[in-house]
Amino acid sequence: MTSLLTPIEILRPQRLEFGPGLVGTVGAWAKEKGVTSTLVIADAFNAARVDLLALPGKVTVFGEVKPEPDIPNLDKALALAEQTGAELVVGFGGGSAMDLAKLVAVLPGSGQTLHEVVGPEKVLGRRVLLAQVPTTSGTGSEAGTRALVTDPATENKLAVQSRYMLADLAIVDPDLTLTVPAAVTAATGVDAMAHCTEAYTSRKAHPLIDLYALEGIRLVGKYLARAVADGGDREARAGLSLASLYGGYCLGPVNTTAGHAVAYPLGTRHHIPHGLACAVIFPHTLAFNAPVMQEKTAQVLDALGLPRSFEESVVSAATTEFCARLGIEMKLGALGVPRDDLPRMAKEAHAIRRLLDNNPRDLPEADILRIYETAF
Structure with missing residues (x-):
């Protein structure tokens, strides 16, 4: 077991807000940053309530996040990201949506493939802003630097960890979880x-x-x-x-x-x-x-x-x-x-x-x- 003499590093989103009714803060923050184009990564249910984010400018929604997302699911999101060239990526949903959002924020235009960044701190950088908005109370992915994707070929999870996948903004609005069964x-x-x-x-x-x-x-x-x-x-x-x-x-x-x-x-x-x-x-x-x-x-x-x-x-x-x-x-x-x-x-x-x-x-x-x- 480690002790007080063991060094440790704590990373947190640059800005984190917690409280009911704060979901629209994402849009206000995006306006402050001058964002004109956003890509939201969500499951089908949350894709239908993206308006809650109050985002400015052009908003594109990838609303096909699967539970336990796999490489084909990620590839579809990456393809849409390449098309839109969005300045901001928002993960809006549970851990699956937020994990895919992290990878969508760092991979397009990087010259790196998913398999090249598997493991700790192999991502070279990030060109876009990243915001995370959880709608379930489980993974805590909004506060972290890891993303997990299943490889269908091996039926194993691929884990990517990078400080570049840490959110610029995390909004934890408990009212978004009221609809969870x-x-x-x-x-x-x-x-x-x-x-x-x-x-x-x-x-x-x-x-x-x-x-x-x-x-x-x-x-x-x-x-x-x-x-x-x-x-x-x-x-x-x-x-x-x-x-x-x-x-x-x-x-x-x-x-x-x-x-x-x-x-x-x-x-x-x-x-x-x-x-x-x-x-x-x-x-x-x-x-x-x-x-x-x-x-x-x-x-x-x-x-x-x-x-x-x-x-x-x-x-x-x-x-x-x-x-x-x-x-x-x-x-x-x-x-x-x-x-x-x-x-x-x-x-x-x-x-x-x-x-x-x-x-x-x-x-x-x-x-x-x-x-x-x-x-x-």
Whole structure:
């Protein structure tokens, strides 16, 4: 584990505003910057409400962002970016839209391909402005420097990290999440909590990030059930938006661990939404790590309003029940994952070393398979 003597760098959007009713700030900011042409990257639902951004000048919308976006999806967005030559790119949606917006902001005209920038700090620069506006409370992508895209050829996620993909402006308006259905609210809320929990228990955990991580978990424990029960609860929605933002803060300098590595094949191979995949896996990896993270595991449970423990069986049962009470389906079989694919999924997850090497306890392939079988 790292300590106060370990150097750490924190990157934040140049300007970040948080609060209900702020979505139109994007347009006012764009006017200040003299923007006359904007490309908005959104899913179909948010593409229909782009007017909320109040953008000046010519506005082009790429409204075809897919959940778990892949290279063909990115290529379509890049082609439109090349055509429009926009001065500003806006990510408007969940993590998928914001991740694609980051890549659309840096790749056109750069002479670099996607595969050439995979990994840390390989992007050469950025010529356009970038704004991020989240409409879900899960990824915290608005505050970060990473983008993930699935390669259909390998069914693996490609991760790009670059300070050039950090937003010039991030607007977190919790009112934009009022329309998110209960099931998506539940899954994305657990995803935000998983970001915080995995960073808090990581080998790279740092006191500077622990502050955000533990508070993010506490916010989810306090507000997630309320937002699921009543989607119009504006205070609960604001609490989850803040938890998601804090989770994004955790991703930059620390990042996730085994939970996300084990969850990824569920999305890339079986198209289970990312938040749901993370929710299904979360109790199992938290419990697996509990013996070597006793005090921090107890603190996580305490922040969620659950009995403090570091016993694997108790941790797994308590957090599984926490997720199930939110209405989340916690069995892989019920989500359409075939049992005969579990060994291959375990092999793929075990190969995601950029995350597993951060895990506080070594997670062999056989144990990943055991997690899948338990969750099945």
